[in-house]
Amino acid sequence: MTPGDIDPKVVAQRAFWISQMMDSLKDLHLEEKAAFLADRHKIAAAESYLRRALEALFDIGRHILAKRFAYPATEYKEIAKGLSENKVLVEKEAELMRKMAGYRNRMVHFYHEITPEELHEICLYHLSEIKLLVDKLVQWTKEHQDSAIN
Numbered sequence: 001m002t003p004g005d006i007d008p009k010v011v012a013q014r015a016f017w018i019s020q021m022m023d024s025l026k027d028l029h030l031e032e033k034a035a036f037l038a039d040r041h042k043i044a045a046a047e048s049y050l051r052r053a054l055e056a057l058f059d060i061g062r063h064i065l066a067k068r069f070a071y072p073a074t075e076y077k078e079i080a081k082g083l084s085e086n087k088v089l090v091e092k093e094a095e096l097m098r099k100m101a102g103y104r105n106r107m108v109h110f111y112h113e114i115t116p117e118e119l120h121e122i123c124l125y126h127l128s129e130i131k132l133l134v135d136k137l138v139q140w141t142k143e144h145q146d147s148a149i150n
Contacts, residue, residue: 017053
């Protein structure tokens with residue numbers, strides 16, 4: 001694998017997708033906890049929107065690593081590690097991303113252990129963390145658009 005150019009369209013499309021998933025989560029009126037927990041369709045929708053937002057976030061990170069640094073991250077936690085090692089994210093941000101990777105993996109592989117209350121709490125109080133990371137990755141991409149490694 002050789003380093004090259006990051007495709008700004010890929011980054012922009014994934015960032016837009018994340019924005020759509022976050023807006024969809026807000027449409028579920030998460031502040032109404034009792035109504036949310038009583039509606040299995042809202043719970044399923046929240047899980048789907050959150051998982052897809054996280055996967056798109058990691059797609060951006062993987063794209064940056066593969067294209068700019070020829071870093072072949074295959075697992076989500078490796079993406080966070082690679083972004084830190086290559087100074088795309090500071091360690092605190094990479095640690096946050098590692099936690100998100102762990103949660104995404106729980107959602108997919110240990111879905112039966114995630115309670116509606118836990119999902120509600122994450123969707124209500126932690127979406128800003130996803131926005132923070134996507135903003136950081138988009139900003140880094142813009143700042144390094146013309147500085148491909150040769």
